């Protein structure tokens with residue numbers, strides 16, 4: 001295992017919602033199901049990846065493991081990591097209850113994961129990278145490029161802000177908040193206030209700087225982007 005330098009961002013600390021608390025985990029799972037069609041998202045991701053059965057896929061920031069479990073059921077060899085141990089226990093229990101093939105779990109994150117180089121055919125991450133400030137996002141993205149095989153694929157889904165012409169950041173934040181129903185709006189406000197979502201031009205620059213080519217970029221919801229990327233080069 002690599003030594004963690006003392007200047008490294010402590011990614012195990014929870015920012016925003018505390019996902020190390022079991023009651024929050026269950027609330028989170030129900031909240032997501034109330035405004036997202038998670039199965040449709042998962043199906044779309046598997047279609048984008050077009051991987052053969054048995055391919056090695058890593059989900060980073062797996063949360064309750066909705067993608068990890070879906071991909072395991074589809075025959076992929078899934079590893080799921082999260083900085084919340086409670087989330088990982090939840091994934092393992094759910095996979096067992098659902099009689100799925102085993103999912104390998106590891107208590108680590110974007111910065112601390114130490115898989116060998118070129119371990120995975122694909123990496124997927126949803127609504128997790130925004131937990132890191134921008135300087136650390138680049139370190140995380142480079143770590144993802146490192147553990148992917150050459151030409152390996154990466155799908156990033158996250159809250160990313162995009163300013164329309166002549167807009168101020170506040171206009172963009174107001175649009176984001178207004179896109180949620182009243183029940184979820186406090187979470188949207190908390191997201192802007194305490195988490196580290198960035199702007200689209202910064203995110204694209206970071207992805208490219210880390211050694212990826214963006215092959216598609218979509219914007220399925222307000223202030224939410226899906227980047228499908230390919231690792232370029234052989235490093």
Ligand SMILES: C[S@@+](CC[C@H](N)C(=O)[O-])C[C@H]1O[C@@H](n2cnc3c(N)ncnc32)[C@H](O)[C@@H]1O
Nearest residue numbers: 011019061062063083084109110126127128131
């Ligand atoms: C908003 S939830 C998203 C869960 C799931 N991917 C989804 O789309 O529903 C964010 C998850 O990222 C995890 N997380 C936060 N910081 C992380 C990091 N640095 N590395 C890996 N996971 C992290 C949290 O513990 C939490 O489970």
